[in-house]
Amino acid sequence: xxxxxxxxxxxxxxxxxxxxxxxxxxxxxxxxxxxxxxxxxxxxxxxxxxxxxxxxxxxxxxxxxxxxxxxxxxxxxxxxxxxxxxxxxxxxxxxxxxxxxxxxxxxxxxxxxxxxxxxxxxxxxxxxxxxxxxxxxxxxxxxxxxxxxxxxxxxxxxxxxxxxxxxxxxxxxxxxxxxxxxxxxxxxxxxxxxxxxxxxxxxxxxxxxxxxxxxxxxxxxxxxxxxxxxxxxxxxxxxxxxxxxxxxxxxxxxxxxxxxxxxxxxxxxxxxxxxxxxxxxxxxxxxxxxxxxxxxxxxxxxxxxxxxxxxxxxxxxxxxxxxxxxxxxxxxxxxxxxxxxxxxxxxxxxxxxxxxxxxxxxxxxxxxxxxxxxxxxxxxxxxxxxxxxxxxxxxxxxxxxxxxxxxxxxxxxxxxxxxxxxxxxxxxxxxxxxxxxxxxxxxxxxxxxxxxxxxxxxxxxxxxxxxxxxxxxxxxxxx
Amino acid sequence: xxxxxxxxxxxxxxxxxxxxxxxxxxxxxxxxxxxxxxxxxxxxxxxxxxxxxxxxxxxxxxxxxxxxxxxxxxxxxxxxxxxxxxxxxxxxxxxxxxxxxxxxxxxxxxxxxxxxxxxxxxxxxxxxxxxxxxxxxxxxxxxxxxxxxxxxxxxxxxxxxxxxxxxxxxxxxxxxxxxxxxxxxxxxxxxxxxxxxxxxxxxxxxxxxxxxxxxxxxxx
Numbered sequence: 109x110x111x112x113x114x115x116x117x118x119x120x121x122x123x124x125x126x127x128x129x130x131x132x133x134x135x136x137x138x139x140x141x142x143x144x145x146x147x148x149x150x151x152x153x154x155x156x157x158x159x160x161x162x163x164x165x166x167x168x169x170x171x172x173x174x175x176x177x178x179x180x181x182x183x184x185x186x187x188x189x190x191x192x193x194x195x196x197x198x199x200x201x202x203x204x205x206x207x208x209x210x211x212x213x214x215x216x217x218x219x220x221x222x223x224x225x226x227x228x229x230x231x232x233x234x235x236x237x238x239x240x241x242x243x244x245x246x247x248x249x250x251x252x253x254x255x256x257x258x259x260x261x262x263x264x265x266x267x268x269x270x271x272x273x274x275x276x277x278x279x280x281x282x283x284x285x286x287x288x289x290x291x292x293x294x295x296x297x298x299x300x301x302x303x304x305x306x307x308x309x310x311x312x313x314x315x316x317x318x319x320x321x322x323x324x325x326x327x328x329x330x331x332x333x334x335x336x337x338x339x340x341x342x343x344x345x346x347x348x349x350x351x352x353x354x355x356x357x358x359x360x361x362x363x364x365x366x367x368x369x370x371x372x373x374x375x376x377x378x379x380x381x382x383x384x385x386x387x388x389x390x391x392x393x394x395x396x397x398x399x400x401x402x403x404x405x406x407x408x409x410x411x412x413x414x415x416x417x418x419x420x421x422x423x424x425x426x427x428x429x430x431x432x433x434x435x436x437x438x439x440x441x442x443x444x445x446x447x448x449x450x451x452x453x454x455x456x457x458x459x460x461x462x463x464x465x466x467x468x469x470x471x472x473x474x475x476x477x478x479x480x481x482x483x484x485x486x487x488x489x490x491x492x493x494x495x496x497x498x499x500x501x502x503x504x505x506x507x508x509x510x511x512x513x514x515x516x517x518x519x520x521x522x523x524x525x526x527x528x529x530x531x532x533x534x535x536x537x538x539x540x541x542x543x544x545x546x547x548x549x550x551x552x553x554x555x556x557x558x559x560x561x562x563x564x565x566x567x568x569x570x571x572x573x574x575x576x577x578x579x580x581x582x583x584x585x586x587x
Numbered sequence: 588x589x590x591x592x593x594x595x596x597x598x599x600x601x602x603x604x605x606x607x608x609x610x611x612x613x614x615x616x617x618x619x620x621x622x623x624x625x626x627x628x629x630x631x632x633x634x635x636x637x638x639x640x641x642x643x644x645x646x647x648x649x650x651x652x653x654x655x656x657x658x659x660x661x662x663x664x665x666x667x668x669x670x671x672x673x674x675x676x677x678x679x680x681x682x683x684x685x686x687x688x689x690x691x692x693x694x695x696x697x698x699x700x701x702x703x704x705x706x707x708x709x710x711x712x713x714x715x716x717x718x719x720x721x722x723x724x725x726x727x728x729x730x731x732x733x734x735x736x737x738x739x740x741x742x743x744x745x746x747x748x749x750x751x752x753x754x755x756x757x758x759x760x761x762x763x764x765x766x767x768x769x770x771x772x773x774x775x776x777x778x779x780x781x782x783x784x785x786x787x788x789x790x791x792x793x794x795x796x797x798x799x800x801x802x803x804x805x806x807x
Contacts, residue, residue: 232762266740270728273747277724280754283761284706284713292760312705 112160114168116151117176117223120144125216132205134198137212138191144216145184148223152180162300167229170582175226175363178441182355182448183219185556189452190215190348192553196459197346207251211346218244218352222360231279232297234364238275238328241357242268249345260340267327267337275324275364281317282371285309299367303374311377318381321368322388328361331422332392335415342411343464347455350407354414355448359440362418366425366586373428373587385426386516392419393523400530405464406454409534410447413490416527417443423520424505425586427512433583435504442497442564443490449560450486453479456552461545466534471543476550480539482557487535489564491528497567592640599633600719603753604695607726610746611691612684616669616738620662623742627657630749637756646756653752657745669738687733694725716757723750 124144131137155173162168168176194211197203203211218241225237246268250261279297286296289308295301302309327334342350369385372378396416403409421443424436457472457479458464472480489496502524509517606626613619631654638646698721706714727747731740755761 230762262737266731266744269744270731270747273724273744273751276751277721277754280751280758280761281717284717284758287758287760294762296760297762310706312707316701316705 113151113154113158114160114166114227116154117148117180117227118220120148120151121216121220121223125213125220128212128216129209131212132209134194134205134208137209138187138194141212141215142184142187142191145180145187145219148219149177149180149184152177152223162229164294164298165230165233166227167299168227170578171366171585172226172363174437174441174578174582175359176223178359178444179222179226179356180219182444183222183352185559186348186351186355186448186452187215188553189351189455189556190346192551193346193348193455193459196551200459202252203346211248211251214244214248215348215352218248218357222356225360226363229299230294230297231282231299231302231367234299234367235272235276235279238325238361238364239272241360242272242328245341245345245349245353245357248349249341251346252344254344256340257344260337260344264337264341267334271324271327271334273324274320274327278317278320278324278368281313281320282368285313285317303371306371306374307376309371309375311375311379314372314375314378318368318372318378322365322381322384325361325364325368326388329358329365329422330392330415330418331388332395332415332419335392335396338415339408339411342414343405343407347407347451347458350411351448351451351455354411354451355444358414358418359444362421362425362440365422369425370586382426382428385422387426389419389421389423389426390516390519390523392416393423394419394519394526397523397526397530400527401533403534404466406458406466406469406538407451407464409466409531410450410454410490413527413531414443414447416523417447417490419523420502420505420520424508427509427516428587429508429512430580430583431508431511432505433586434579435501435508437579437582438567439498439501439505442501442567445560446486446489446496446498446564449557449564450483450490452557452560453482453486456550457483460548460550462548463545466538468545469538470545471539471541473539475543475547478554479550479552482554482561484535484539485561486557487531489561491531492524495565495568497564500568500571592636596633596636596640597715599629599636600716600753600757602629603633603749604719604722604726607723607746607750608688608691608695610730610742611687611726611733614684616736617666619739619742620665620669623746624658624662626746626749627653627662630752631658633753634756641759643760649752649756653749657749661745665738665741687729691726691729694729695722698722698725713757713759717754720750720754720757723747723753726750 121144124140128137128140131140155168155176159168194203194208198205198208221237221241221244225234225241228234228237246261246265249264250257282302283296286302286305286309288310289305290296290301323334330338342353369381372381392415396412396419399412400409400416403412417439421436421440424432424439457469457476460476460479461469463469472483474480489498492499492502506517506521506524509520603626606622606629610619610622610626613622631650634646634650634653638644638650699718702714702718702721706717724747727743727750730743730746734740734743
């Protein structure tokens with residue numbers, strides 16, 4: 109039995125998944141799901157106290173602790189939300205008991221795969237973990253078995269597999285570059301050894317590898333023009349999965365891109381990976397900003413908003429430097445918290461109104477005050493209104509860009525404003541006016557949503573100094 | 588590595604590219620599956636030869652997996668599936684075979700130019716293997732893009748994975764975990780695809796993805 113923190117983070121979800129397959133009482137399994145996610149969060153927090161030394165397969169460093177803690181936290185709150193969400197799905201007959209058993213087990217396996225990918229010290233293992241995460245989410249997206257869900261799952265599966273195949277080719281190229289320097293065998297794939305020898309690796313091979321890795325993992329990050337799977341997968345799967353996809357899986361893929369960006373940055377002969385990320389980030393931001401206006405489905409709307417924000421984050425990390433990296437890290441954290449919080453609200457809204465069509469949802473603040481105002485706060489946060497946390501991180505991204513590349517700041521600001529307008533326009537119709545259409549009372553647990561938005565508000569007003577110091581330290585590490 | 592071993596490895600990897608090109612112009616599903624089975628057989632031979640030439644016995648296992656799963660089990664299963672669906676006669680292509688072949692040739696040329704230029708420092712066999720592997724990967728991608736039928740897209744994807752295995756075995760001493768994972772991923776992928784195909788058949792009586800496009804949640 110592993111007793112170290114990182115071992116527990118991986119072992120708890122696996123053991124729970126094995127248990128959940130055999131539990132047919134859905135109330136019990138939903139509770140077990142949440143309890144296990146909570147234990148995983150505690151194990152992740154223990155990494156702050158005692159940081160284990162890197163092994164051949166697992167690694168805990170200052171960069172991935174941020175990701176792991178964020179992941180396990182949102183994993184836990186989503187499990188709590190999921191418990192109240194699925195009870196309704198079971199009542200309305202959209203899911204059967206057998207499907208729920210499968211759903212819960214898959215949820216834990218997904219958490220396991222994401223943590224494994226973040227903690228992996230071996231680029232092959234990292235690849236395997238991301239592939240496992242992809243396959244589990246494909247199965248979850250298709251779980252409703254409607255036409256739309258099957259199409260979304262198929263599209264996600266095909267595009268995700270192509271991305272993952274390209275990433276494997278890139279991984280093989282990295283090994284080929286490492287082989288003459290660190291020798292044959294497993295060492296050529298160990299991250300800590302690779303980064304130690306990064307300066308001596310063949311730059312031409314590394315460049316080629318990075319292109320493949322960026323295209324491959326970039327597909328999973330949802331960067332335009334590789335984003336086609338993302339809106340469908342978000343819209344058609346169960347809402348807890350949309351929350352986990354947006355809030356976590358995109359970050360996990362981004363973490364993989366960042367690792368390889370570090371590798372290139374440490375090699376003087378290799379191309380600078382920054383401009384590539386900046387370009388893809390800007391294209392995603394502006395494209396998604398305009399696409400927001402044409403959305404008619406509420407979950408698709410926020411899926412496009414995720415593309416927009418991953419664009420901003422990729423842009424910030426592409427700019428590099430302590431300030432932009434800090435802004436990128438902060439924005440990633442804020443986006444994860446806000447977006448999953450919005451999906452918690454949207455999940456219950458769709459259940460209350462029996463529809464996901466924006467045109468058929470009106471006056472939520474009147475019919476469901478808590479949900480409606482929750483959505484308003486969430487959208488205000490994600491659109492970047494002060495004093496919420498996203499405003500601060502976006503402000504940092506913009507101001508750091510103005511200081512260094514004023515010309516790049518112009519498209520960045522335009523993209524932000526376009527998206528801002530679209531979101532306010534849509535939320536106005538959703539939240540205000542006379543309520544129309546069906547309206548069921550909801551038995552929702554509002555706690556996860558309130559916790560997320562509360563954290564975002566607090567972060568906007570006051571960031572604790574230890575957190576700032578930690579992020580600054582990581583931002584310097586990222587170059 | 589002596590000259591003979593090098594030539595054989597070269598020949599087998601080159602054949603794999605040729606078979607990939609052959610896949611592009613198959614216009615009947617059953618013929619497509621047969622050519623795919625042949626491609627998997629060539630891959631198995633190529634991997635087995637690498638195992639012998641590199642003195643790496645674990646690669647024989649990879650070859651055996653390629654032979655049993657990809658050359659026999661999957662094609663047989665897919666054959667049965669398409670016959671039950673009654674779609675073994677035709678393959679719809681989104682674009683004509685002529686332009687597709689030209690695009691395929693262009694991709695092979697591209698991968699040769701890119702890889703051979705980039706890897707000037709690496710040893711001869713590794714870089715040529717890599718160039719061939721990238722060709723196979725790109726041809727598999729091309730096939731996935733040009734075909735509309737779910738079964739031929741799956742074949743395109745597996746052909747792409749064959750290219751990845753060629754690359755992985757060509758990289759001498761690459762940790763075994765990767766090869767196994769590739770083989771495993773194919774297996775898992777097949778299971779997933781199988782589930783999806785059956786669900787699609789249940790729901791639509793068709794595996795044409797164009798039929799699925801109509802069900803998108805919002806009109807464009």
